Amino acid sequence: MISRTLAELATSCGAVVDGDPNLRVHGPATLADAAPGQISFLANPRYTPQLATTRASAVVVTRDCVSSRPDLALLRCDDPSRAFTAVVQSFAPPEPVPPAGVHPSAVVDPTAVVDPSASIGPNCTIGREARIGARAVLVANVYVGAHAAIGPDTVLHPAVVVYGRVTIGARGLIHGGTVLGSDGFGFEPTKTGWAKIPQVGSVEVGDDVEMGANCAVDRGRFGPTHIGNGVKLDNLVHVAHNVYVDDGALLIAQVGIAGSTRIGKRAILAGQAGIAGHANIGDGARIGAQSGVAGIVPAGEDYFGSPARPRSEAIRSSMIVAKLPELKARIHDMSKRIAALEAAAAPSAEGRSNQESP
Numbered sequence: 001m002i003s004r005t006l007a008e009l010a011t012s013c014g015a016v017v018d019g020d021p022n023l024r025v026h027g028p029a030t031l032a033d034a035a036p037g038q039i040s041f042l043a044n045p046r047y048t049p050q051l052a053t054t055r056a057s058a059v060v061v062t063r064d065c066v067s068s069r070p071d072l073a074l075l076r077c078d079d080p081s082r083a084f085t086a087v088v089q090s091f092a093p094p095e096p097v098p099p100a101g102v103h104p105s106a107v108v109d110p111t112a113v114v115d116p117s118a119s120i121g122p123n124c125t126i127g128r129e130a131r132i133g134a135r136a137v138l139v140a141n142v143y144v145g146a147h148a149a150i151g152p153d154t155v156l157h158p159a160v161v162v163y164g165r166v167t168i169g170a171r172g173l174i175h176g177g178t179v180l181g182s183d184g185f186g187f188e189p190t191k192t193g194w195a196k197i198p199q200v201g202s203v204e205v206g207d208d209v210e211m212g213a214n215c216a217v218d219r220g221r222f223g224p225t226h227i228g229n230g231v232k233l234d235n236l237v238h239v240a241h242n243v244y245v246d247d248g249a250l251l252i253a254q255v256g257i258a259g260s261t262r263i264g265k266r267a268i269l270a271g272q273a274g275i276a277g278h279a280n281i282g283d284g285a286r287i288g289a290q291s292g293v294a295g296i297v298p299a300g301e302d303y304f305g306s307p308a309r310p311r312s313e314a315i316r317s318s319m320i321v322a323k324l325p326e327l328k329a330r331i332h333d334m335s336k337r338i339a340a341l342e343a344a345a346a347p348s349a350e351g352r353s354n355q356e357s358p
Helices: 006-013 045-052 080-091 311-322 324-356
Strands: 016-018 039-041 058-062 073-077 179-182 187-190 193-196 202-205 216-218 224-227 302-304
Touching: 006 016, 006 073, 006 080, 039 080, 058 080, 073 080, 179 202, 202 216, 216 224, 302 311, 311 324
Parallel strands: 039 058, 058 073, 179 216, 202 224
Antiparallel strands: 016 073, 187 193
């Protein structure tokens, strides 16, 4: 079992120990689940009451955090969440480095160029004139098509499919089942059915890109679908043909982006957001979960809802919608009262009318 002193952990995460620096802990856990001998963290103020009840031996906290427990050691720092990431890594066993070379079961076209330092795992297939960069890793059952290129230090996990002419930059991480370069979804109606529109473009993926499991990035109809440097895709994200995702964007689970849309730098699309074709999401914009976007979202704006609107406007509207049953009941009650008042006033109005008649 790996164990670390609080002094060692503080050094690794840039914290200051408030307590016994020689105290040893053997792993991380949440405040609620921690046992004695484990370390946790407090980043969200809503969990502050758990500081009084946690069984953890130590907790990573902000520098100004107040605790009344003398038995609880604290690691004080500026950013507990980021610091705790370093703590967790301190307990993680190092990932085994796969050996360089080509596994005997792999099929590599004679015209392909594979750097000697790359690792090609069992049952991988590399097509003609494909290029595999230095220290790249194809774990197992990976397909790389003709004229495709995988950059240095990029890792493709099992069952990743890279179609022909797709390029992936350096230090990428592509998780299992993801497909890059399948045909864009293009059909035209005819008298006899749907006619397929040829998809002859490609996919360009920049450096430092991570894609989760079972993502799909379609090739362009003509020209490339573009994934910029530092873009992060969660599991089950779909990027359609000729979409342009600029540097640093974050696409969270089950986001779907229709063709020819542009996603700006460092934009964030939350889970299950749907973006219509030819839309434009500005730099730094944030799209809320399950929102539907068609058109333009200005840079830096928060949009939410379906159809998506500025977040404050969408929240006001949702509050009004939540009150509709109450408003309906009040309107129904008012209608009954008005009807009763009208019924009561009718005889007197008829009497006055008779008195005025000659």
